Amino acid sequence: MARWEPDAGPRLVRAALxxxxxxxxxxxxxxxxxxxxxxxxxxxxxxxADKREVLFAGxxxxxxxxxxxxxxxxxxxxxxxxVAAALDAATAVFTAEQREYGPRLHAxxxxxxELAERAAFxxxxxxxxxADALRARGVGDPGAGLAAGLGVDAFYRAFERWCDxxxxxxxxxxxxxxxxxxxxxxxxxx
Amino acid sequence: MARWEPDAGPRLVRAALxxxxxxxxxxxxxxxxxxxxxxxxxxxxxxxADKREVLFAGxxxxxxxxxxxxxxxxxxxxxxxxVAAALDAATAVFTAEQREYGPRLHAxxxxxxELAERAAFxxxxxxxxxADALRARGVGDPGAGLAAGLGVDAFYRAFERWCDxxxxxxxxxxxxxxxxxxxxxxxxxx
DNA sequence: GTCTATACAGTGATAGAC
DNA sequence: GTCTATCACTGTATAGAC
Numbered sequence: 001m002a003r004w005e006p007d008a009g010p011r012l013v014r015a016a017l018x019x020x021x022x023x024x025x026x027x028x029x030x031x032x033x034x035x036x037x038x039x040x041x042x043x044x045x046x047x048x049a050d051k052r053e054v055l056f057a058g059x060x061x062x063x064x065x066x067x068x069x070x071x072x073x074x075x076x077x078x079x080x081x082x083v084a085a086a087l088d089a090a091t092a093v094f095t096a097e098q099r100e101y102g103p104r105l106h107a108x109x110x111x112x113x114e115l116a117e118r119a120a121f122x123x124x125x126x127x128x129x130x131a132d133a134l135r136a137r138g139v140g141d142p143g144a145g146l147a148a149g150l151g152v153d154a155f156y157r158a159f160e161r162w163c164d165x166x167x168x169x170x171x172x173x174x175x176x177x178x179x180x181x182x183x184x185x186x187x188x189x190x
Numbered sequence: 191m192a193r194w195e196p197d198a199g200p201r202l203v204r205a206a207l208x209x210x211x212x213x214x215x216x217x218x219x220x221x222x223x224x225x226x227x228x229x230x231x232x233x234x235x236x237x238x239a240d241k242r243e244v245l246f247a248g249x250x251x252x253x254x255x256x257x258x259x260x261x262x263x264x265x266x267x268x269x270x271x272x273v274a275a276a277l278d279a280a281t282a283v284f285t286a287e288q289r290e291y292g293p294r295l296h297a298x299x300x301x302x303x304e305l306a307e308r309a310a311f312x313x314x315x316x317x318x319x320x321a322d323a324l325r326a327r328g329v330g331d332p333g334a335g336l337a338a339g340l341g342v343d344a345f346y347r348a349f350e351r352w353c354d355x356x357x358x359x360x361x362x363x364x365x366x367x368x369x370x371x372x373x374x375x376x377x378x379x380x
Numbered sequence: 381g382t383c384t385a386t387a388c389a390g391t392g393a394t395a396g397a398c
Numbered sequence: 399g400t401c402t403a404t405c406a407c408t409g410t411a412t413a414g415a416c
Contacts, residue, residue: 029389029390029391030390030391030392031390039400040400040401040402041391041401042400042401042402043399043400043401045391045392045393046399046400049392050391050392051390051391051392079379080379080380116311117307117308117310117311118307120307120310120311120313120314121306121307121310121311123310123314124310124313124314142343142347142368142371142372142375143375143378143379145343146340146343146372146375146376146379147379149339149343150336150379153332153335153336153339157332178332181332182332182336183379183380184380185332185333185336186336186376186377186379186380187376187377187379187380188333189269189270189333189336189337189340189373189376189377190270190373190374190376190377198382198383219406219407219408220407220408220409221407229383229384230383230384230385231384231408232383232384232385232386233382233383233384235408235409235410236382236383239409240408240409241407241408241409
């Protein structure tokens, strides 16, 4: 048996996606995932807090990217302009692999309760991260939470379109488009 | 004469709140909750899908109340007016007991990951229920989701204020106030 | 229709071996 | 620092009792 292989985390993610694609999420055990990655169950839990987390590893850094994008926007930028800058920064890191796995992941999450809960929590966490960063710029309530909500909505709506149209606009372009549409809808409400 | 005591569900909820208040959520087992309620573990799972759900039993009917409130609004009501009507209907059912347990529940949920996830999912479900009801009225996207988001935000922001100020305005009044504030903030964005 | 008894797979934690 | 072993608990399934 070969010595210690690097990239245990990514290998576990790949093994999980393969097995879950074959058997479904509920029927796949952590022991099976670890075995296919050439590791043990204990090692899996050293890399991921729980079984669900292996499917959300990609979203780990998004909160920081978005918050940094807000903080790094020009001092005179409006809240929504800062959100747009954050979306630029966050969407830029997405790879073709993530675009390919996106729909499959979405299907798995949709048909499993615990995964849907984790997804809802991640989404709420992203919104909170953006809202906090906006408040740090002096944006008041409830405007900060509202602008953050528009940003997160634009992010996810654009992701779906990006996955659906591989030959279309870039992810940053779609995110800006969706944010503009949401802004227009918000203005039309009142 | 009944062979068993009635109201098993509420008794389980009460036992759970007591025990969790004493020991914390993680340290409280389903067996303990059932025992204190004079029931068995099996019976607990007949009334609640899982351990977390015993703390969210109150939110069960909210989705339907909100959706029915949307559907029952005057045909010529704007989306936000329909949302306001739904908030009226949903907030009217809240009792003094829920106001009293609100902050305690909030504290328990905040310090426990799985409960925070369940709460995020419930919130997202309420938003989806409102958005679907708005779309059934012919409201388009992304306006329906946006208005639904404002409604849910108003609902939760008003609940916090309602719990904080026992002698203040009624819950429906606070909800309308918050919705108006969010509407103004939305208008100010664009 | 509501409750109980029992057995089971799997998660997630922990303590210790090497 | 990775593994083995073990453990309490959750959540499911199936049986039957009142």
